Amino acid sequence: MPRIVITDVRAICTAPDGIRLVVVKVETSEPGLYGLGCATFTQRPLAVVAAIEQYLKPFVVGRDPNDIEDIWQAAYVSSYWRNGPVLHNALSGIDMALWDIKGKLANMPLYQLFGGKCRQAAALYAHASGRDFQEVEEDARRYMEMGYRYVRCQVAVPGQSTYGARGDDTGREIWEPSVYCRLVPRLFDYLRSRLGEEVELLHDVHERVPPIQAVQLAKDLEPYRLFFLEDPFAPEDIEYFRILRQQAATPIAMGELFVNPSEYVPLIRDRLIDFIRVHISAIGGLSMARKLAAFCEFFGVRTAWHGPGDVSPVGHAANLHLDLACYNFGIQEQHVFGERTREVFPGCPEIRDGMLWPNDKPGLGVDIDEKLAARYPFPEHPLNGGWAPVRRLDGTVIRP
Known part of the structure; x- marks a missing residue:
């Protein structure tokens, strides 16, 4: 040959x-x-x-x-x-x-080359949000009726640009953390009392609060038994995980912004996080992600790969093949691709009953229609995709 x-x-x-x-x-x-x-x-x-x-x-x-x-x-x-x-x-x-x-x-299919299936499909968590507690509850119930057992819940802070919550119509990129830190425990008290114990609840801080307030938030959320609290600290503040671990038993997911092994290896080695949340392409691809998942297994850390809309269907398929083959799979982030994206990327993994299913074609199982892809160039944007700053009331830029 x-x-x-x-x-x-x-x-x-x-x-x-x-x-x-x-x-x-x-x-x-x-x-x-x-x-x-x-x-x-x-x-x-x-x-x-x-x-x-x-x-x-x-x-x-x-x-x-x-x-x-x-x-x-x-x-x-x-x-x-x-x-x-x-x-x-x-x-x-x-x-x-x-x-x-x-x-x-x-x-x-690639999962076979990784050792074969540990599970038939990957459980997903959906994104529920709203302008108030009732809207978040209604959105969460909608996903539960669709078969989801894991739901991330975010609520808008009135008058502020709140991460992950629909309903912000202020047009202002303003954020102050204290109101949010007092509001979120009340949200989960409300949700847990109404949704019961059968659903797993998640929340994303998105690094937007001072580290000591994130520690207090994790403590305040303990009674509501979250599946995980995501990104309580920015990568620059990871030493706070040692303090957090001593103060609260809320499970922690971290890693969306990690690119360097020196950022995530100590957190895993010292058992300071419970879920690894890296964006697989940001750490170098499948070769590195496979090694990271195996390393995590020895320290009781589960996978929860980053999977929003800014991971392509090819990237979601890569996530899924690892999800199927890794014993220490935890959860997969849900994104529902639009019809145009599914046409551009035939073979995109399917969502059924709150789970992501492979198509069992060789390799990643996803193809691309290049002629159709060319019909959808990058949209015009003043920063060409970059994030505009979110600021405190005094004008200070906050993370992220």
Whole structure:
């Protein structure tokens, strides 16, 4: 059999639902054999495209696509400086595509190459929100009736730009943490008394409060038995996890903004978090995520990969294949793709009864219609996808 080599690498930019997605296509010398990977860093997509096409493409063209680990390690150190989101997303696009090719060569869905299924499908958590407690309850009940057993609940803070809660119509990018920290425990007291004990409730702080207030919030939420409290601290404040662990037993999910192993390895090693929440493409792709999941298993940390709309259907499929194969799977974030996105990406994983199901095609199981993708260019935006600042009343920029 003739030796197969990588012949081309292309970054495909598309936004069928208005969210900037970057997908990498790695083509080979074998007719019809190619792989797809997710490189979506929606706040800096064009920087990722440049890294893929101007730096990593010439680095990998001519290589054997079977040599996934060697290609990853060599590309990782090729820039000397490493562990940044642009490099990692670019590297992820190629890495996932190589795993997709590997599955197609084996004629197996990727989870089989990871050791086979531990479960039939991945449980999802939905996003319920509202302008007040009653609206959040109604939204949560709607998801529960659809078969969801896990629901993240967020409520608007009147007059403020509240993360994750619909109903903010103030038009002001203003945020003050104290009202929020007093409001959230009351929300979960209300929800737990009305929704009962059968549903698992989650909440995302999104790093928006001073660390000591996040510690108090975790303590105040203990009576309501959350499935997890997400991102109580910014990555710059991770030493506070030691204090939090001594103060509260609320399960903690962390990692959405992590890119560097030195950020997450100590938290896992010292058992300071309960769920790892990384954006797989931001840590370098499937090769790194597989190692991270295995490391987490030895310390009782479960997976909860980042899975919003700014992860492409290719990235969601990668999440799912790990979810199916990893013993220490915890939960998967839900995103319902619009009809246009599903047309652009045939084979997108299916949601049924509050769970994400694979299609069992070889590799990642997702394809792309490039002609259709080209009909949905990135939308006009003054910051080209970047986040506008949210400020305190005195004008101070807050995280994130």
